[in-house]
Amino acid sequence: MYAWVVIGGGVQGCCIATRLLEKKVRREELLIIDPHPEPMHVWETLTEKTGMPYLRSPSVHHLADDPYSLKKYSRMQDYTAPFKGRYSRPRLDMFNQHTFDEMKNAGVHDCWKQAVVQGLSPTDKGWKVEIPGETIGAEQVVLAIGVNHIPHYPVWAQALSNRPSVSHLFNLDQPLPEQGNVIVVGGGMTAAHTAHTLSTSEHIDEVTLVKRHPFRIHDFDSDPGWLGPKFLKGYREVTCYEERRRMIHEARHKGSITRELRVKLQRQETAGRLKVFTGDILSCEANDDRIHLMMEDETVVTGNSLVLATGAESCLPGKEWLQTAIHQFKLPCAPCGFPVVQSNLEWAEGLFVAGALAELEIGPVSRNIAGARKAAERIATST
DSSP: OEEEEEEOOSHHHHHHHHHHHHHTOOGGGEEEEESSSSTTHHHHHHHHHHTOOBOSSOTTOSSSSSTTHHHHHHHHHTOSSOEETTTTEEBHHHHHHHHHHHHHHHTGGGGEEEOOOOEEEEETTEEEEEETTEEEEEEEEEEOOOSOSSBOOOGGGGGGTTSTTEEETTSTTSOOOOSEEEEEEOSSHHHHHHHHHHHTOTTEEEEEEEESSOOEEOSSSBOGGGGSHHHHHHHHHOOOHHHHHHHHHHHBOTTEEOHHHHHHHHHHHHTTSEEEEESOEEEEEEETTEEEEEETTSOEEEESEEEEOOOBOOSOTTHHHHHHHHHHHTOOBOTTSOBOOOTTOEEETTEEEOGGGGHHHHOGGGGSHHHHHHHHHHHHTOO
C-alpha cells in the first residue's frame, strides 16, 4: 500500500510527484505509473522532434517550487542566451536539464513504474489501481493523464494513415521525413516549428505548410490574466459548468503561434525553402511516391511525404478505463463529461486530478506548465 500513486508521468505528473516528494512523502511511499520508460518521455520526444529551441512559456513556469529557480539555474550553469524575448522564454535544453535535475534531487526516478493502467476502484483503505498482472493499493491517487496520446487524423487523411509516407507527430515512433518534398498540415506551434525545422534541413528539397486559417499571432496560448485574479475571480463566481466550458474554449488561442516564430517562417519563405497555403483540404490521393492534397480553391499541393500536426483526439483523458470508473462509482462530472472537483482538486475522497481533468476548476491554463504548478501546489498542500 502506497501513500500516493500518481497516474501519468508527463509534465503534470512529474511536477506533482516532485512537489509531493519535497513536501509530503518519502520515496518508498510514492509510485508513479506511466506507459513510457522514463519521466517526461512524451514531452522530450515531441519537443526534440519538432526542433523547438525555446519554450513558449516564460521563465517562471517550470517544475521547481521557487518561481525564480530556472533563472538562478541559468546563471549557476552559465548557459549562453538562456532566455529570449520580453517574456524570458527559456532554452528548451536548459529547461529540460533543470527539470531532470529537480526530479533527480527529489527522487522521481526511484518511484517510477512503467505500466498501462487498466482500471481504478475505491477500497475501504483508499483506492486500487489495476495494471496488467498486478493490483496496486494507494491511500490517495492523482490522475495526471496527458491528452496527446491519441493522434487526430482528419477525415480526408484517414484512408492514408497506414502509408509509410504519411505520419502523425503524436505517433512518437515515427521519425520525420529525411528527404524529398514534405507537406506539413497544421496551423499551431507544433506544425510551425516542424515546418521550420524541416525547411532548414539540407536534405529536404522543399517544405509546404498547409493550414486552414490565417496565422493567429499570440504570445501565449491564453491571456496571462488567466494566471491570477484578473480573469479567475469572475471565472470562480460562475457556478454553471457549461458556462465555464464556454469560457475556457473562448480563452484558449487554439492554433496560434508567436510573432517570433512567424518571422522565422517568413524568412524561410523568402529563401525559397518554405511554401505556405491557407484553406480547407477537401481530399487527398496517393500514387507511387507522391501525395496530392486537393484544396477548396482547386489548388493541388503535392509532396513525397505528409506530416500531420493536427493534434490529439478531443476526448476524456484515460477514457478507456476512467469512463467505467465514472459510471460505476458515480464520480461527479459536468455535462461535458469532465470532473467536477473541490478547490483542492479532490474528485472523490483520496482521488485528485490534474491537467485537462482539472480545467473546470483551474481554468484555461490547466493543461500547460503553469497549470501543472497550480495543481502541484493545491494537491501538495491538501490535508
